[in-house]
Amino acid sequence: MSEETNQDRRRFLGVGLGAAAASLAPGVVLYGVAQAKTDSEPASNKVRWGMLVDTTKCADNCDKCVSACATENGWDKHTGRAETRPQWMRKVTLKDKVTRRTTSLPMMCQHCEKPPCVDVCPTNASMKREDGIVLVDKHRCIGCRYCMMACPYKARSFVHEQVTDQKSYMPRGMGTVESCTFCVHRIDKGESPACVEACPEKAIVFGDMNNANSEISHRLRLFSTTQIRDDLRLNLGVRYEGI
Amino acid sequence: MKKVAFAEINASNGFYVLLLLLGSVVAVGLGAAYFMEHNGHEVTGMNNQIVWGMPHVFAVFLIVAASGALNVASIASVFGKSVYKPLAPLSGLLAITLLAGGLAVLVLDLGRPDRLIVAMTNYNFKSIFAWNIFLYTGFFAIVAVYLWMMMERRFNKYSHNVGLVAFVWRLLLTTGTGSIFGFLVARQAYDAAIMAPLFIVSSFAFGLAMYILVLVSAFQMTDREFGQGIAQRLRSLLGVFIGSVLLLTLIYHITNLYATEHHGIEAFILRDGGIYTHLFWFGQILLGSILPLIILFNKSLQKSVGSLVFSAALVVIGGFIQLYVIIIGGQAFPIDLFPGYEVTSSFYDGVVASYTPSLPEILLGFGGVALALTLTTVGVKVLRFLPVSLADKDVDPHHKA
Numbered sequence: 252m253s254e255e256t257n258q259d260r261r262r263f264l265g266v267g268l269g270a271a272a273a274s275l276a277p278g279v280v281l282y283g284v285a286q287a288k289t290d291s292e293p294a295s296n297k298v299r300w301g302m303l304v305d306t307t308k309c310a311d312n313c314d315k316c317v318s319a320c321a322t323e324n325g326w327d328k329h330t331g332r333a334e335t336r337p338q339w340m341r342k343v344t345l346k347d348k349v350t351r352r353t354t355s356l357p358m359m360c361q362h363c364e365k366p367p368c369v370d371v372c373p374t375n376a377s378m379k380r381e382d383g384i385v386l387v388d389k390h391r392c393i394g395c396r397y398c399m400m401a402c403p404y405k406a407r408s409f410v411h412e413q414v415t416d417q418k419s420y421m422p423r424g425m426g427t428v429e430s431c432t433f434c435v436h437r438i439d440k441g442e443s444p445a446c447v448e449a450c451p452e453k454a455i456v457f458g459d460m461n462n463a464n465s466e467i468s469h470r471l472r473l474f475s476t477t478q479i480r481d482d483l484r485l486n487l488g489v490r491y492e493g494i
Numbered sequence: 495m496k497k498v499a500f501a502e503i504n505a506s507n508g509f510y511v512l513l514l515l516l517g518s519v520v521a522v523g524l525g526a527a528y529f530m531e532h533n534g535h536e537v538t539g540m541n542n543q544i545v546w547g548m549p550h551v552f553a554v555f556l557i558v559a560a561s562g563a564l565n566v567a568s569i570a571s572v573f574g575k576s577v578y579k580p581l582a583p584l585s586g587l588l589a590i591t592l593l594a595g596g597l598a599v600l601v602l603d604l605g606r607p608d609r610l611i612v613a614m615t616n617y618n619f620k621s622i623f624a625w626n627i628f629l630y631t632g633f634f635a636i637v638a639v640y641l642w643m644m645m646e647r648r649f650n651k652y653s654h655n656v657g658l659v660a661f662v663w664r665l666l667l668t669t670g671t672g673s674i675f676g677f678l679v680a681r682q683a684y685d686a687a688i689m690a691p692l693f694i695v696s697s698f699a700f701g702l703a704m705y706i707l708v709l710v711s712a713f714q715m716t717d718r719e720f721g722q723g724i725a726q727r728l729r730s731l732l733g734v735f736i737g738s739v740l741l742l743t744l745i746y747h748i749t750n751l752y753a754t755e756h757h758g759i760e761a762f763i764l765r766d767g768g769i770y771t772h773l774f775w776f777g778q779i780l781l782g783s784i785l786p787l788i789i790l791f792n793k794s795l796q797k798s799v800g801s802l803v804f805s806a807a808l809v810v811i812g813g814f815i816q817l818y819v820i821i822i823g824g825q826a827f828p829i830d831l832f833p834g835y836e837v838t839s840s841f842y843d844g845v846v847a848s849y850t851p852s853l854p855e856i857l858l859g860f861g862g863v864a865l866a867l868t869l870t871t872v873g874v875k876v877l878r879f880l881p882v883s884l885a886d887k888d889v890d891p892h893h894k895a
Contacts, residue, residue, distance in 0.1 A: 334541035373623035394605015426605025
């Protein structure tokens with residue numbers, strides 16, 4: 252009798268623990284990626300969102316991250332000239348002038364700690380959230396494009412034409428400036444940016460650089476990484492491995 | 495020296511024809527701005543690589559020339575050269591009207607000009623644009639008071655002090671305009687402290703050239719006498735200013751050429767930049783600087799007012815070209831994101847950006863120039879900005895009949 256009871260208890264504990272693990276695990280994993288917040292909750296400076304791109308995994312002929320960004324944020328439809336096409340994210344190919352080694356990588360807003368676009372914006376439309384995400388307040392932007400002149404990364408686009416079929420979470424407007432938001436609408440829900448999820452090689456890691464336990468912090472500690480134009484000392488939110 | 499008499503211009507047919515002509519250009523400019531705002535900047539030549547285009551060339555020229563136009567008044571009341579006194583009121587008027595024309599172009603080119611109120615109510619004091627909003631509005635106010643002190647006899651005694659404030663303010667204003675570019679760390683052509691003094695000396699030349707063109711035209715149209723004495727002084731002054739711009743341009747390029755990291759942009763502007771190289775050497779240097787210097791200091795042409803006007807026109811054209819090379823050429827050169835690498839992308843990385851100015855942009859620019867001239871024409875009609883005569887016997891204290 253007692254033998255049977257013990258086995259029941261073991262079974263119960265086993266199933267219970269398994270269920271608990273199954274329900275907690277995504278939360279534990281997600282914690283390293285994002286802390287969801289409610290709409291009324293302000294962004295916190297305890298978090299510094301960051302992205303690490305492993306260029307050794309990034310294929311030259313792949314632009315899935317770029318298409319995912321365009322679809323997610325609604326900048327995929329453009330009818331105007333090629334030169335006015337918005338490009339929140341782009342693939343750049345580098346060829347070393349001496350060794351001829353080629354590298355491919357995605358370029359987007361680098362979410363600087365000290366962003367030149369925020370410095371030059373006359374109306375404070377260019378702004379940095381407490382958690383390090385650099386954004387444009389589309390209601391305040393007067394379309395002077397001074398931020399585009401000031402951005403060292405050519406990361407911003409000006410909306411040159413009427414836009415239709417906008418995403419409710421990512422309003423765009425003719426005559427204003429826009430750029431990568433790190434998919435702020437997804438981050439605030441605890442999800443990863445669209446480009447991170449779309450990468451078939453898992454070459455992009457996203458997370459909180461202030462959290463010592465996050466994957467990005469772990470990788471940044473282990474590997475040598477690069478900030479583009481680090482001579483400007485802007486302390487970027489996007490880092491690259493392998494260049 | 496006689497007391498200088500000032501008088502409004504007469505409401506002749508010519509006055510109304512001029513007003514109608516200028517007004518039409520303003521109307522076309524406004525129409526162009528409406529077309530651009532309605533359809534978006536897609537209808538301009540500007541794009542995501544060349545983000546500032548022809549409107550900015552016109553606007554910066556007019557704003558820089560505005561501060562420079564005030565120099566003539568400063569020479570009279572701040573530096574005490576009484577022979578310039580008859581020229582001072584027009585100098586103040588032009589300073590205001592040129593600035594108004596330039597700002598109109600700048601504002602009408604905004605992506606959202608309807609949000610100007612946002613720019614007036616939200617300030618980021620780290621932004622040079624925000625400083626400039628104060629510098630420009632302050633300039634209007636100070637120059638207006640300065641004109642009042644100059645033109646109201648009872649207040650003439652204050653014109654030196656107010657003139658001094660206006661002079662300092664105009665130096666600050668052009669420093670602010672030059673620093674728009676000087677403080678841009680991102681681009682190889684800018685990020686140079688010399689931009690501020692370069693813009694200041696350029697303003698001396700552009701402003702005086704615009705002043706000469708307006709003054710001589712107004713005198714021609716109203717049959718007022720223009721003496722050799724004044725022409726000679728303006729001739730020397732313009733020559734010195736052109737020389738100063740050349741000197742600072744030389745220093746800018748020599749400094750860049752000394753540092754290897756800037757060799758790319760220097761080779762682009764000075765040797766390999768195609769249209770920009772041609773514009774720099776043939777437009778800015780040859781046509782806008784060397785040729786007017788030769789004409790201004792040519793002894794056989796010393797007595798010709800026409801040669802002074804022609805030189806001033808060349809300086810204006812050269813000034814536009816200089817700003818085109820700085821503003822458009824500076825953006826056309828690709829940003830050097832990855833030193834040591836050849837860079838390609840779907841967003842024009844590593845390639846020289848293309849730009850073809852569109853008609854609406856050019857019309858908007860000319861609309862701004864026409865607005866400045868319209869306001870000036872109305873100004874000299876309603877108030878006594880112009881001296882009755884600039885004949886040597888009337889203005890030169892050392893004149894011997």
